[in-house]
Every structure is written in structure tokens, then in C-alpha cells.
Amino acid sequence: MEQQKVIIIGAGISGLAAAFYIKKRKPEAKVTVLEASGRIGGKIKTVRRDGFVIECGPEGYMARKPALTNLINDIGLGDQLVHSGTGTYYIYVNHQLRKMPAGSVMGIPTKLLPMVTTGLVSPWGKLRAALDLLIPHVYRDKDISLKEFFERRLGSELVTNMIEPLLSGIYSGNLADMSLEATLPQFAAIEKKHRSLILGMKSIQPPKQAGTPKKRSGQFLSLSCGLDVLTEKLASYADEIRLNTPVAHVAPRSVTLEDGTVMNADAIILATSPKQFGPLLDFSEAWSLTNDKRTSTASVAFAFNKNEVEPIDGTGYVVSRKEGLTITACSFMDRKWSYAAPENGTLIRTYVGTADNASIVEESDEVIEKKALADLRKIGNIGTPLFSVITRQIDTMPQYTVNHNQRVQAFEDALEKMSGVYACGAMLHGVGLPDCVDTAMHVAEKAAKALTDEERTQTNSKR
Ligand SMILES: Cc1cc2nc3c(=O)[nH]c(=O)nc-3n(C[C@H](O)[C@H](O)[C@H](O)COP(=O)(O)OP(=O)(O)OC[C@H]3O[C@@H](n4cnc5c(N)ncnc54)[C@H](O)[C@@H]3O)c2cc1C
Incomplete structure (x- = not known):
């Protein structure tokens, strides 16, 4: 039987993790990664100069999501894992650096005393935030914006002075556009279960994780060797990486490069930046993701x-x-x-x-x-x-704008009809590195299973 071929489009963390997981499941398949730019890593880029190690894209990832830690351990880089140092975090507001009140998680208070004493919010703003303890459910299984959700629960002053600067720092988006269900589903879940965010946040303890260093400090993990070592190592699992090779179009079992070359494959995994899904796949649900805000x-x-x-x-x-x-x-x-x-x-x-x-x-x-x-x-x-x-x-x-999850579901349903074509990447189920790895792993497993099923069918038909 001919060797099965897999093409992965995009050599960011998503594409490279997909390459690793395909090879793990199907070592005999030939995995080729096509990358438009002249380097691997996508948004991950580490510059080393005069003793400085400078992460130009992501600097680390949330420890409580295990997918990336598992991958790092799988490829033998576990000994390079480090927790971030902890320390006070500030907000610059009213021309002054003010301490983020102790116990606040993403700007949401979980301890009352530090909130009572903080100068970040006026007495009225504090009273308004405390109404969260009494206010009925705001989220009712229908997506709303982060701004509407947090303002209705905690009041606009807390949102302007604490939550908005933090969240727009992390997501660089506008809270009025951003989807609660897609960006911070954990808060929708907390409100659903506990009604009050302040009470619900208290009950959350990050789960213990196997394989992470024993000494705990910050909630963020990274690699002391630089994150580009992760992407370099992952790239070594692919059979072939072609740089400066932009893909122009994807069809079942073939991709067309920008220079017109057609390459055939048994499985194709898209792991490009968000704006590429529409042009590459050219169906309406893919365009609706491409046309969303960035x-x-x-x-x-x-x-x-x-x-x-x-x-x-x-x-x-x-x-x-x-x-x-x-x-x-x-x-x-x-x-x-x-x-x-x-x-x-x-x-x-x-x-x-x-x-x-x-x-x-x-x-x-x-x-x-x-x-x-x-x-x-x-x-x-x-x-x-x-x-x-x-x-x-x-x-x-x-930007995951309101109803993002519904658009992704419609896209994935439509993609099912393109046999042998799969998609992962930060556009879909989370922008964090662990989310990208998790999505890539699931997609790679699905593709690997389909390749195995196809192999069996061909072997049986020859008998
Ligand atoms: C400044 C910054 C800081 C961040 N900080 C953090 C952080 O601390 N922690 C965290 O968890 N996340 C962070 N993120 C988010 C995280 O880095 C990204 O969501 C993640 O790296 C995206 O990976 P990806 O592989 O899905 O996409 P990308 O890294 O964008 O890779 C996509 C690749 O596809 C290629 N490509 C595009 N079109 C084509 C085509 N037509 N043909 C072939 N190749 C193509 C691109 O050139 C690119 O290499 C940060 C992001 C940025 C930008």
C-alpha cells in the first residue's frame, strides 16, 4: 500500500503540534508542513541578544490547562519548565500606580477586605460591586458581551478601572464586542452555578498537575530555554517542512500553492492565521470567521x-x-x-x-x-x-465576538462535508497556547483515525 500523506498548512504552535500528534499516532505516514513565511513558530519568536532572552510573542501559558505541559513533557523538555515569579501587579489609573487588590482574579474581587481598602474604585463603585452578591443571573444560556456581563454584575466603575485594563491587555480587544461564552466561558459557568461571581470565584482552586515543577509560584509556566526551542523540537517530528510556501486553495485531497503547484494528500490540516480560512476554503461559514474582527x-x-x-x-x-x-x-x-x-x-x-x-x-x-x-x-x-x-x-x-461559538460550530459542521480536510488554530477554540495545542491534538487524532479506517478499508477490499 502507498504511504499515506498528510499536509499541514501553517508552522505555528497549532500546525507543529498537529504534526507531532499525527506522527505519534501514525509514524508511517508522511507529514509535510507548508509555511508561508521564511521561519517556523508563527507568533512564537524568541530573540537572544547580549544575554537577554526576549520573547516577542507569547511569553508563557496558564499552568491550569494541561495540554501544553503534557506536550512539553512528551517531547522531553519538561526539565526546562519554570513557573513565573510572583509579585504585586499594578494598574496605572488617575496618574498613579495602584496595587491590584489581593485576591482579585482578572480584576474580579474574591476577598472583601482588600476591596474595601483599595483606592482603585470609589466608595460608590465598591458598593455597586458588592451588589453582585444579590443580583440575579445575568447570563441565561445566550451569549452576551463581556462588557454587558461584567457591568451588570459588578458595575461600570469596577469594569473601567480594574477589569477592562486587564482583559484588554490580555486579549487586546474591545469588551463591548467580545463574547462571554467564547472568551471567558469559566465566568459564564461560575455565574450559572453560584449566581454571584464574587462567591463563585472563591470556590475555584487550580487543579494539581502531574509533571510540573514541585515548587509553586506564579500561575504561568514557560521554558527557560526560550519558547522557540519548543517549536524547533516539534518541527523535528515532521518529515518535511517547506518554508516560503504559501497555500492559495484547499480542496479534498489536494492543496494548490500560490505558484500554482498542486500537491495531493490523504489528509489536510489547516493551521493558519484566522484571516486565511475564507480565502483557502471559500465557503460561507469559513468566510464568516475570516470576516470577524481582528x-x-x-x-x-x-x-x-x-x-x-x-x-x-x-x-x-x-x-x-x-x-x-x-x-x-x-x-x-x-x-x-x-x-x-x-x-x-x-x-x-x-x-x-x-x-x-x-x-x-x-x-x-x-x-x-x-x-x-x-x-x-x-x-x-x-x-x-x-x-x-x-x-x-x-x-x-x-477577536472572539458575541456568538463566536455558534459561528465556529457552523464552520466545523460545514468542514465535515470536505472529506479529509481538518482545521485547528487560534481562530477556533481559544487563543492561549494550551488551547491551540488541545485543538491541534484533537484534530490530529481525528485525522489519524480516518487514515487508519481508510487503510483498513483498502486492505479489506484487496482480500
Ligand atoms: C504578542 C502576543 C503575546 C501573546 N502572549 C501569549 C501568552 O503569553 N500566552 C499564551 O498562551 N498565548 C499568548 N498569545 C497567543 C498565542 O501566541 C497565539 O494564539 C498562538 O501562538 C497562535 O498559534 P497558531 O499556530 O494557531 O497561529 P500562528 O502562530 O499565527 O501560526 C500560523 C502560521 O500559519 C502561517 N500561514 C498563514 N497563512 C498561510 C498560508 N496561506 N499558507 C501557509 N502558511 C500560512 C503563518 O505564516 C504562521 O506561521 C500571544 C499572542 C501574541 C501575538
Whole structure:
């Protein structure tokens, strides 16, 4: 029997994890990864310079989701896993850095005393937030925006001063557009079970995870060798990786490259950026995902000599939008990850660009760098950087807008009709690295099972 062929489109974490899981299930199949750009990794990119280890895309991942930790252990990188350092987290609001109240999770209070004493919210705002204890259900199995959900439960002041800066820092989206069910399903579930968010959040304890380092600190994990080592290692499981090979069209059992070459395969897995699904598949449900909102952001990492930066007791801060600054957040990377800077260095990473103000991302490196540095200096005592690294994500950050899950379901139902074609990636079931790996694993297992079934059918028909 001829060797079965699998084509994977996109060499980000999703495509490379899919390649690993296909090879794990079907080592005899030939797996080829086609990548449009000249490098593997997609949004994962690590720059090493003068002793600094600079993550230009994701820096780590949530420890409570096991898929990526399992994968890292499977490929033998478990000894490189590190927990982030912990420390105070701040919000810059009313021209001041204010501590995030202890016990707040994504800006949602779970402890009353720190909330009573915080200067982040006025007395009226605190009273309004406490009404969460009494308010009836807001989510009734019908998707609503994060803004509507949190404002109705906790009031607009808490949302503006605490929740919005944090969530838009993480998702770089507009809370008024973002889907509760798709972006933060855990909050919909908590409200469903406990009604009050404040009471419900108290009951959550992160599950213990096998294979993670014993010493616990931050809830975030990363690899001390740099995240690009993960993608390099995963890439080594594929039989072939073709860079600078953009795919133009996908049909059952064949893909057409931009240069017109047609390649045949028994299974095809799409793992591209969100905006590619429509053009590649060209059916209406795929276009509806492509036509959903995306944002553009950039991050600027500044490397300093330690004595150029007045230390603050914390790991970083987010900036409230009403401050009118260019930067939306700032991380003291070597406070979180000791390997990020040499002993005498400090690495500060800032983020610019929001759903409402993406134009800054189009500015020149010089302008972005100048504005980001000026903002840092408004907030802290910051000297002259040794160098900086700017990374742009233009129109590639998916926004899960209201009813996203329904659109994904319709897309997946329609895709079922394209025999042997599968899809994964950050567009579908979560943008976090563990979500991408989880989706890739399920899709790869489905594809591997279909290949095995096909093999059996062919063997039986020959008998
Ligand atoms: C700045 C930033 C910070 C982040 N921080 C975190 C974090 O700390 N933790 C976390 O969990 N997540 C984080 N995320 C999210 C996470 O990094 C992404 O969701 C994830 O990396 C997406 O992986 P992917 O493989 O699905 O897509 P991508 O990484 O976008 O890969 C898709 C690949 O497909 C290729 N491609 C596109 N079109 C074609 C085509 N036609 N033919 C062939 N190839 C094609 C692209 O070139 C690309 O290489 C962050 C994202 C960004 C941008």
C-alpha cells in the first residue's frame, strides 16, 4: 500500500503540534508542513541578544490547562519548565500606580477586605460591586458581551478601572464586542452555578498537575530555554517542512500553492492565521470567521543596564484607557522570568495598540519606541535603553465576538462535508497556547483515525 500523506498548512504552535500528534499516532505516514513565511513558530519568536532572552510573542501559558505541559513533557523538555515569579501587579489609573487588590482574579474581587481598602474604585463603585452578591443571573444560556456581563454584575466603575485594563491587555480587544461564552466561558459557568461571581470565584482552586515543577509560584509556566526551542523540537517530528510556501486553495485531497503547484494528500490540516480560512476554503461559514474582527498590536522590549531603571516591587502593570497613554501594559520580564536578562540587566516589555487604536502599530519603529519610552518615563524613573526589539502583529489577533461559538460550530459542521480536510488554530477554540495545542491534538487524532479506517478499508477490499 502507498504511504499515506498528510499536509499541514501553517508552522505555528497549532500546525507543529498537529504534526507531532499525527506522527505519534501514525509514524508511517508522511507529514509535510507548508509555511508561508521564511521561519517556523508563527507568533512564537524568541530573540537572544547580549544575554537577554526576549520573547516577542507569547511569553508563557496558564499552568491550569494541561495540554501544553503534557506536550512539553512528551517531547522531553519538561526539565526546562519554570513557573513565573510572583509579585504585586499594578494598574496605572488617575496618574498613579495602584496595587491590584489581593485576591482579585482578572480584576474580579474574591476577598472583601482588600476591596474595601483599595483606592482603585470609589466608595460608590465598591458598593455597586458588592451588589453582585444579590443580583440575579445575568447570563441565561445566550451569549452576551463581556462588557454587558461584567457591568451588570459588578458595575461600570469596577469594569473601567480594574477589569477592562486587564482583559484588554490580555486579549487586546474591545469588551463591548467580545463574547462571554467564547472568551471567558469559566465566568459564564461560575455565574450559572453560584449566581454571584464574587462567591463563585472563591470556590475555584487550580487543579494539581502531574509533571510540573514541585515548587509553586506564579500561575504561568514557560521554558527557560526560550519558547522557540519548543517549536524547533516539534518541527523535528515532521518529515518535511517547506518554508516560503504559501497555500492559495484547499480542496479534498489536494492543496494548490500560490505558484500554482498542486500537491495531493490523504489528509489536510489547516493551521493558519484566522484571516486565511475564507480565502483557502471559500465557503460561507469559513468566510464568516475570516470576516470577524481582528486587531493589530505591537510589543516593544527594552533592554537596560539594571542601574538605568528604578526598581518597583512588582511584575508589571496595565494602563487604564482613560489615562490616554500609548502603552497598554508593561511587564518587568526578568522579575517574572529570571533567565530573561543577564545579572546586571533588566528587560521591560511594553505593549501598544488596542481594538480602538490600532493605527499606532503602523507607525515607524522609531515613533513607536519613542512613544513607549516616553510613557514608561511618565510612570517610573527610567533611563536609556541598551537596545529595543519591536514586534508587530498586524491584523492577526483574533477577536472572539458575541456568538463566536455558534459561528465556529457552523464552520466545523460545514468542514465535515470536505472529506479529509481538518482545521485547528487560534481562530477556533481559544487563543492561549494550551488551547491551540488541545485543538491541534484533537484534530490530529481525528485525522489519524480516518487514515487508519481508510487503510483498513483498502486492505479489506484487496482480500
Ligand atoms: C504578542 C502576543 C503575546 C501573546 N502572549 C501569549 C501568552 O503569553 N500566552 C499564551 O498562551 N498565548 C499568548 N498569545 C497567543 C498565542 O501566541 C497565539 O494564539 C498562538 O501562538 C497562535 O498559534 P497558531 O499556530 O494557531 O497561529 P500562528 O502562530 O499565527 O501560526 C500560523 C502560521 O500559519 C502561517 N500561514 C498563514 N497563512 C498561510 C498560508 N496561506 N499558507 C501557509 N502558511 C500560512 C503563518 O505564516 C504562521 O506561521 C500571544 C499572542 C501574541 C501575538
